Amino acid sequence: MKRFPMMLQLALILFCVMAVPTAILTWYSGAQILRNSKHAIAESSLAGLNASRNLNENALNIMSQYTIRLAGTHFFDRIRPYKTFAELNLNFDNVSSALAVHQDLLNLNKIGDGVYSSFFYLSDSDYVVSTDKGITRLDGYESIDWMQEALAERSGISGVWYPRKLDSGVHVVSYVLPLNRLSTTTRGTIVVNLRESQIENHLRSSETREQAYLLMESNGTIISHNDKSLLLKNGSEEPFIREIMDNGSSEGYAFRELENERLLYTWSRSKQFGWINVNIYSVNELMTKTHTLQRNIILLTAVIIFAGTVLTVFLATWLSKPARELVRTLRRHGNLGIEGKNEIAYLDAAFRRMQEEEDVLHNLLNVREQDARSLAVHNLLRGISLPQVAQIFPNPYFLVAIVSIDRYRKYVSNNNPETRSYHRYLLISNCDSLFTEGLHARCVYQGDGCFVIVINYGQAEYASEGAGIYAVLSEIRDKAAELLDHSVTIGVSSPTESSDTISDRVVEAMEVIKHRMIEGSGGITYWKEKDGGDKYIYPANSERRILNFLDKGDFDSIIKELDIIGGEIRSAEYISYDNILFIYHQLAGVTIKHLRENNVSTARIFAGRGNIYAALASIDTLDELEEYLREFYGEIVQYLVRTPDGANNYGERIITYINEHYRDEIVFEEMAKEIGISYSYMRKIVYERTGMSLIDYLNQLRIEKAKQLLVDSKLTIAQIAIEVGYYNVQSFNRFFRKFEGMPPSSYKAAKSRTM
Template structure:
């Protein structure tokens, strides 16, 4: 062998490797091919059926996902307020909004082949927006009552698929997607009609020869079939289907005799929709091909042995080709930035990436479970009893704790929305983990700056449970301060022994948060039942009168001292309620505004830009914040009253000057210098008095005088222009048209005819 050239050795080795196994394989396959052909054919039929099923499922899933993404947009909010067809057609703007919804539905139709039509129905409206009939009344379109029955068993925010026949006689499979508070801010539904013929194409993609297939609903109704007369009939009446589909297996194949032919039946049930995919083919024709193939294999084996010997040297290249093709395909369909690596290293990175994506999907499923649990807690806080409440809160006793961020307005001003959402997510997860074993806590975000914790624990000594809860709440304060940089105030409700009382306990905890104004920020307060007459009531009527007197006198220091007196009275009062404190300050603000209006002083400019001042007071946590806000409020009023007096004097002089000298050429900057004020300040005064700019006010004075001269004199247009202060006719004509909508000559003609 050593003397034999390497090429001959390699050829001999490869010949033995290829020829001997090929001869054995040919003999074995010839003996076994007939025996195993039925199994192979059955598995092939099942594989083809599964491929068609997945293709159909992918198409329907893509359409469902596109519908859900459309529902998540705000396009339907534009027509949410239009409950009737007449409201939609009330204006061009309303019609445009409705057409924008129709355009989005048209775009939805184009994303998936075979969509017949789609429409949107707003709950309690008398119209629909469709792709086949635009915006039309419901009575002229198909009725939507069938959707109620279709959605009867629907859970969550997904839609349902319903096979049906349209009024036009077309068979479709309709996807009904409800819009509600879980998926959109608009209540209604989207219906997308997929042609049955398109589903039939998906079902028969891999069929060949005389093979047939059909699609059955979970109730046995025929959804798709090549024989259209069988659509929506009972599919179990077809031969063998009832017997086959009653088996425990969700997929498989079997053989039956039908009209003298041996048939292979394959079935597969969709795990997503519960629909049955069934196909059947004649075994006789398939077996004929197998027998012919057996003879061909023998001939091909001999040819392969001869050709294999010649092409053996290229075997390594051919063996690596599938691997290279796989790598190229992965590179083209992914963004893996892997360079200077061989194919095996690249595939290793790709498989690791697939593992990471799988872990991400698992994390997403966990988050979805958390969202479902949070929704159940929100329902419990609203007074509703969610289903399977004992799975979420298995113990008997409940307490509700409200964690409120102190100085929330400052916190909002220092953080953006994304940061606040991230803080809320972290705090919710952290709060639930801080409670000891035996105490179950579910945390949800409730309102601005407030997180609600529903605490559930077993009977066994309320004092002992309170000690454990207190330790957890102390840790919540510490962790919140570290994360937010703000202290938190915690209100803990009384004990509830039934889930129906949790909503009332939430009210108690929220009421305790209001006591932060009296007891200070950063505290933990527990609910104690008190009789209403134990509260001390106080008013500040005498302080209000003194403050209004100081306001009339422009004495800001007197006002600030009187505010300090009110603060001291509140601080020294025992058992004063939060509502009493807010009543005192609301009454003070209301009396101030009423006093200003009774004295014919405009309050709009003084409080403009402050928003709702009563809402601002309610958002403040402590008496210090209230007092600081009122200091600034009255300081601005006193300054504004003083400034208003000065502006009124300047304003009368400026208006009188313009009325006396409008015929002259007025240089406004020189005019402001003569009055001893700045040009911008002078423009502001005129605008506040007249609602117009100085240029507009001066030009209107001139045009009004010109209108009188046009009607009462025989002066020419040029003479009138010079008389009212314009030194060329073109400027006069331009301004006259601007304010009157027509040239001076047309105005004179129109007035002369009308008189």
């Protein structure tokens, strides 16, 4: 495979990914279609067979019902006295009675299609009345001995259907019905001969594709068959018919193979007659459409695979183009000694060669990084002690100093990233060079404007309590202010004798940096252990006084109270950075809450100030915090001074607004925002001022304007409704009737009469 071109490999992969699943899917779907189609067609054929059976049974039932209805009448009583043909022909009245019976039988023949003939035989007589030979002697008519055999299986008072062949050679199914003794005293039998061909029409009305059909009695006698030579023969001798007869199910289907042809047998048993209906189909003919669909699917799959092959070649060429161009470039610019391989193998070998060279370079860089000062310091800050640490820091004692840029957000806004990167380089270089030979120090940048200096010193410096270290840190502070054009604060941790605890000392130095909140920026502060008994302070009394002064608009008293809070913080023996932020956050939050409770729009006061709490958290010193709070309360007092009348002033503004905009569709929530108060407060002011709700006041104002227009103008009521702010007459009429007790038209008419 390594010698085949990459494009060919890629094309083969894409082809397999596309063609193999498509072929499998086509095969599986085709098999499922065939399997499901066979059973679906079998179910459909069985349903057709049942429909045909029901049609045939309904036709037979109709014929039998009319025959029974005729037998229940007294039509046959007319010839009851005449037992012989001679008596029947004795006079005209006797013949007329026989002819009336003959006419009834003719009418019976017309009831259903396919009736060949019918006749009536009076018991113990020597003649029959028939529709095919008229009134004739019994010895001149076909034998009726078969009726005893037919009636042998009769149960109840209904008749029986009996298949037979007439002397004329016509196959019929005869309905044999003896007269009921309960309905008439006449003894005789009515026989209706229905053509077998009519039953065939019924059975084949719903199915046109069967290869063969048969209708047989429960004993196997064939009543109807497409092969007329098999009529009245034993159907169990036909292939697979015995199997159907022995099957106890009322209906079903089965696939069988006969003489290399696959056949579908469907059968259904009649509960009423006990007959068995069987249809035989050629599966190949039934599956013609399914096979055509399967062939179409295979053809479509072949087209898809062909189109996919073309697309695969195109994609393979397009996707492999960058790799082929890269290989050509590599071969043109350097000889890697790789021949007789395709692009993938060539690139693999080339990248392996490059990886080996990179590994060599990487190992060299790792050796140099391990000797670099910054790597050692970073490892120490992460709590990782490398063997090189003892060489870089040979002395027993360590200190960690954090150099933090004051007001770092302001510094970032004043300097672009390139300038800040250059400042970091200068500061780190100067820090390393300022320490004397007895002190081993390394400086790295930690992020967010903080530089970490790990200082390693000996016993002499430890004995002098770090006087030399303080001098160097002071020089670093001054140098940083010169380089950055910005002040810095330095926090120094407690000493340690183990390099493993350097990371803990970094935490201490960072905590010390927070003390510039009280100490101020630009200083050098050392770590001191906190007394665990210090209390968490909060000036609750000052908070209440500030809110009272705020309600009076006494800004000077607020400033004095802020100074008192600042004095308490500065005079505390120890107060944490978190405690200070909590005090000022709480003051700001309580003030905003107080303003909102008094329905003062804080959004208008502090628009453009941004997130107050985030601004407080970004401030470095207590002085800056106090200055921020002074501006904070100053803006509030100025805003309250501009709106001195409170609710009265709001009331005037609300009434004025409604008077100016009553024609418009007023959204009261938006109106409250525009005025600068809450919607609930606005509703309260209007109710106290007018004694009614906002909606009622607006509608009353509109109705008053409408009354003037009804009297003074020639506008129509619809025009007046639009003029005063109603966009349909129905609303205008409803509110006018509410406030005036009458519709606008009545009011206008009343005013016209008085004038």
